[in-house]
Amino acid sequence: MTAWSTSDIPDQSGRTAIVTGANSGLGLVTATELARRGARVILAVRNVTSGEEAADTIRSAAPRAEVSVRNLDLASLASVRSFAEHAAELDRVDLLVNNAGVVILGPRRTTADGFELHLGTNHLGHFALTGLLLPFLERGDRPRVVSLSSISHKPAHLDFDDLMFERRWDASAAYGASKLATTTFGIELDRRLRASGSPVISVLAHPGVSRSNLVPRAWADRGWIGRIATGLFLSLSTQPTEQGALPQLRATTAPDAHGGQFFGPSGRNERRGDAIEVQASDEALDPRVGQQLWAASEDLTGVSYP
Template sequence: MESPFERQEHRRVMVTGTGGLGLEAAKTLAELGATIIIAGRDQAKGEAALNEIVSHAPSAHADFELVDLASLASIRAMVQRQLDDGEPLDVLINNAGIMSPPQRRLTVDGFEAQFGTNHLGHFALTLGLLPLLRKSAAARVVHVTSIAHKFGQLDFADLQNERNYKAGIAYCQSKLAVALFARELQRRAEASEWSLQSMAAHPGFATTNLFAAEQGARSFTTLFSTRVLAPLLGHSAQQGSQPIVFAAASPAASGGKLYGPTGFMEMKGLPGECTFARTAQDDETSARLWTESERLVGMSL
């Protein structure tokens, strides 16, 4: 069967996250010929990811970049290393994230951990890397959101969930913010006539370690999700990564769109175009979130 993806020789791709969806997407893109940069906060996990990529695609070129998306200082340091190197960046996949820590946590800079990592960390990273993305003749930024964005609401008076933290609600908010960012970056790229496309992707119900990372491997949520729901409704991390690869490497993908599984309730199936939640299509909200995010991270275009 002919691949729906274009070959990626001579394209540099940065993927945040050293496991799960990000690693699976990186393996596929390496197989397509891309030069891969895996970015994560754990050196040992990064090196293990590089070994797995090279094992999957022996001719792959892959490097690791140390960055903690919960630390603006770490993001600035990594961005500066990339800027000093000066090589164009063709694809940025904003994938890394955390899901539903039971207790409210803060990032190094005092943001609620899910909003701070899933959205603000990637917002700062993307703005910092824009000079290298704009060096590319056809850059793409892929923002990994979730079906959960459809249940999210943004409360600008309490973006950090200080008043009444509920883990699932905060997660949905963070993934709605990711979707809004994807659309707003596309709008600004078009207005500025940049050769850059910004799109979102979601994995459906993919079996990853997100639940176990925060809830614990033996928690009810983890066990119910992985042993009951996943076999019925979900698919593997490799299958869940395919909408991300589609957004990054398919000639059929275009800016401002959302890609995900096209099967039952977008839980699993072949990758294709999906529909953003109505809340993610509000241009006034996306513009306001952009302005507030600039203020919070201390960066702007």
């Protein structure tokens, strides 16, 4: 079987794509490849200055690229709502890539709305964004939502009595739980879209262990020891960002991708390799967990899907 690569991405001319966290790492690679294939790409980023620099990088790689930058802080529901309100000028959205994410290794932190930072940013922010943009996606051309999972979701568990890790803080467990929430959301969203007869599909992907900027940021406050550990980890245990972005690019653009499908690396423990179809954890696939997470997410964000 021939490995899937960026050369397999079909023409995206006339389509509008929103990529969250597109100013660096996996998001920047994804936005660049979509722009190369003719898509109008909106970089939804927290730091607009960094976003503009990323837009210039994309234009250098694809001189004809139609790319713009919009402010979006997924750790603030007010920012998410503001972004969605301005989306009205787009008329339609064809691709929504929920790529942005955070990982912290230090003390517990919260979002502007008081949510634990991992869950609030990685899941709840994207849950609200997707719900608010769904009317625009419904009008799209072969529309799809792509949610970025992680292999960290597989050993994780959602404790609905302590979703925010207020009782016992564990940074690694909180990150894994947020990615389990993301994965469960993507699968439950697919169930609901199919049940309603929507043209939108929900697809998932994870990058394995890739050289994004999340690890350096997470270790930034640990001094020279952290920098050395980061360097060793990145050089010995990760694959290039361009390779890590292939699963989400396949999920975003492959004409034969279908709702509920999950793409990740082909190698051992899905850490690196070609972009193939992989399996989510049993908990993520459990409809009862999906329904419970959905109800909790609507309650916490105040966003109900049409």
